[in-house]
Amino acid sequence: MNTNFNEHISVDCVIFGYDLKSLKVLLLERHLHEPDGKELIFMDLTLPGNHIRNNEDLETAAQRILFELTGLNDIYLEQFAVFSDPDRLNNPKDQQWLTAIGKDPETRVITAGFFSLIPLEKYYLHQNDKDSLPDWYGKNPCWHELNTIGSMAFDHARVLEAALQFLREKIMSKPVIFELLPEKFTASQIQNLYEVILGKTLDKRNFRKKLTNLEFVVSLNEKQEGVAHKPARFYMFSRDVYDRKKKEKFTLIT
Amino acid sequence: MNTNFNEHISVDCVIFGYDLKSLKVLLLERHLHEPDGKELIFMDLTLPGNHIRNNEDLETAAQRILFELTGLNDIYLEQFAVFSDPDRLNNPKDQQWLTAIGKDPETRVITAGFFSLIPLEKYYLHQNDKDSLPDWYGKNPCWHELNTIGSMAFDHARVLEAALQFLREKIMSKPVIFELLPEKFTASQIQNLYEVILGKTLDKRNFRKKLTNLEFVVSLNEKQEGVAHKPARFYMFSRDVYDRKKKEKFTLIT
DNA sequence: ACAAAAGTGTTGTGTTTACACCCATGA
DNA sequence: TCATGGGTGTAAACACAACACTTTTGT
Numbered sequence: 001m002n003t004n005f006n007e008h009i010s011v012d013c014v015i016f017g018y019d020l021k022s023l024k025v026l027l028l029e030r031h032l033h034e035p036d037g038k039e040l041i042f043m044d045l046t047l048p049g050n051h052i053r054n055n056e057d058l059e060t061a062a063q064r065i066l067f068e069l070t071g072l073n074d075i076y077l078e079q080f081a082v083f084s085d086p087d088r089l090n091n092p093k094d095q096q097w098l099t100a101i102g103k104d105p106e107t108r109v110i111t112a113g114f115f116s117l118i119p120l121e122k123y124y125l126h127q128n129d130k131d132s133l134p135d136w137y138g139k140n141p142c143w144h145e146l147n148t149i150g151s152m153a154f155d156h157a158r159v160l161e162a163a164l165q166f167l168r169e170k171i172m173s174k175p176v177i178f179e180l181l182p183e184k185f186t187a188s189q190i191q192n193l194y195e196v197i198l199g200k201t202l203d204k205r206n207f208r209k210k211l212t213n214l215e216f217v218v219s220l221n222e223k224q225e226g227v228a229h230k231p232a233r234f235y236m237f238s239r240d241v242y243d244r245k246k247k248e249k250f251t252l253i254t
Numbered sequence: 255m256n257t258n259f260n261e262h263i264s265v266d267c268v269i270f271g272y273d274l275k276s277l278k279v280l281l282l283e284r285h286l287h288e289p290d291g292k293e294l295i296f297m298d299l300t301l302p303g304n305h306i307r308n309n310e311d312l313e314t315a316a317q318r319i320l321f322e323l324t325g326l327n328d329i330y331l332e333q334f335a336v337f338s339d340p341d342r343l344n345n346p347k348d349q350q351w352l353t354a355i356g357k358d359p360e361t362r363v364i365t366a367g368f369f370s371l372i373p374l375e376k377y378y379l380h381q382n383d384k385d386s387l388p389d390w391y392g393k394n395p396c397w398h399e400l401n402t403i404g405s406m407a408f409d410h411a412r413v414l415e416a417a418l419q420f421l422r423e424k425i426m427s428k429p430v431i432f433e434l435l436p437e438k439f440t441a442s443q444i445q446n447l448y449e450v451i452l453g454k455t456l457d458k459r460n461f462r463k464k465l466t467n468l469e470f471v472v473s474l475n476e477k478q479e480g481v482a483h484k485p486a487r488f489y490m491f492s493r494d495v496y497d498r499k500k501k502e503k504f505t506l507i508t
Numbered sequence: 509a510c511a512a513a514a515g516t517g518t519t520g521t522g523t524t525t526a527c528a529c530c531c532a533t534g535a
Numbered sequence: 536t537c538a539t540g541g542g543t544g545t546a547a548a549c550a551c552a553a554c555a556c557t558t559t560t561g562t
Contacts, residue, residue: 059338084366086310229531462514
């Protein structure tokens with residue numbers, strides 16, 4: 001087994017981030033230029049992704065590719081689906097692009113979707129140099145608001161939609177919500193996060209009742225400062241306590 | 255794109271069946287003979303699986319392969335995980351077998367696991383002719399009790415374990431349990447099925463209370479006949495009603 | 509008459525929902 | 536003193552867990 005790229009298998013990463021206001025997703029730009037000159041033919045958006053190497057696990061590949069394209073390092077990644085439609089790269093734009101970067105547009109490629117959640121404040125994206133990079137390389141990694149995303153490459157709109165659905169189901173049964181929050185967060189922040197993910201509003205009093213009843217959400221003796229209203233108390237998630245009493249079910253929402 | 259086999263991508267199917275007593279899984283035998291003669295070198299068990307064709311969706315491939323190997327036709331299949339460890343085919347036995355059937359044992363292969371549930375009584379497996387088939391072809395499809403399974407090919411023990419875990423989680427939130435039952439079933443039959451899948455016993459009265467409260471489980475005016483005890487009432491699952499009121503949550507178990 | 513499995517209700521406890529007002533801070 | 540979001544309690548409805556005896560059938 002060698003370290004070449006496997007031309008049939010790729011990974012794509014859907015990285016969700018939360019800035020204490022809205023849910024965002026990490027995307028790159030895909031550019032296509034005239035073969036000779038600098039003329040831009042089109043630009044659209046793409047998930048960070050690429051082909052795996054033959055000696056790599058899918059997850060290792062996803063970690064590597066994400067790092068290469070965006071500078072994000074060593075973050076929790078989880079595979080959530082595989083996209084295997086034989087026609088998934090057959091839109092005219094995609095065929096044109098594949099041909100332009102020197103690939104055989106007929107090659108069958110399946111992709112594994114990976115998903116991750118990070119608190120925006122904690123990570124910095126590196127910026128690559130748009131103009132010196134070849135067309136096959138994703139440009140300008142950026143966070144995008146979920147509901148204002150333009151045209152996407154390949155079947156990435158579908159991949160994103162599936163990831164969002166996966167996220168919605170996952171937060172109902174596993175404590176992944178905390179991956180999106182800063183270490184210390186207020187009750188309203190976590191409630192707002194649920195609301196933006198699920199797209200519905202929740203009752204404040206009932207939500208807080210449940211929150212404060214969870215033993216693994218520990219209330220700190222620390223409050224917001226410098227806000228123009230009654231300062232809110234901070235909480236944090238204790239994975240220790242959670243692991244110790246996994247049995248207790250995770251129902252912040254019903 | 256062509257119809258050749260893709261040497262990097264395979265599918266494996268974990269088909270669970272229930273015979274109103276215990277949970278079973280569908281396996282084939284993998285044989286390895288001396289290159290010349292009829293001498294059997296080893297035999298172990300394998301999930302039904304094979305490589306996909308380049309013009310096939312993963313699910314289409316799984317359907318085709320399952321049919322070719324076992325005769326099962328047009329059954330509900332769902333992808334549940336991908337197995338991509340670069341060393342997944344590197345056990346000595348597997349390397350020997352791959353070489354013997356004329357494959358390059360160094361080729362990287364990832365496999366998509368598919369999973370299905372069927373009521374045993376409704377399906378017949380075709381029997382293939384062990385002795386006239388080449389070694390690369392799975393032999394003698396059979397239902398095996400889950401807790402008496404011998405040595406398995408490749409990483410199939412892991413695949414099976416993952417499928418079982420997936421099933422345990424899935425029955426808690428989706429009405430897939432009914433896929434394992436005959437159209438008409440009794441309360442004890444469905445309770446026993448939960449018990450064998452989850453590996454724990456449930457309270458009869460509480461279970462039946464919940465069962466009869468589900469609007470999409472309709473109670474029939476029909477009873478068992480010829481049993482040496484009080485005959486039990488039959489129920490059936492109405493997908494119609496379920497689809498109409500998806501909102502109501504699916505909790506036969508807590 | 510016996511064996512075998514079906515069927516059935518109550519009570520205490522915890523969980524969910526719905527709902528409206530006062531509080532602390534900075535500007 | 537105003538605007539902003541923080542913070543709190545109760546009652547009614549419902550869901551859950553624990554628990555033991557009677558019924559119907561075939562043999």
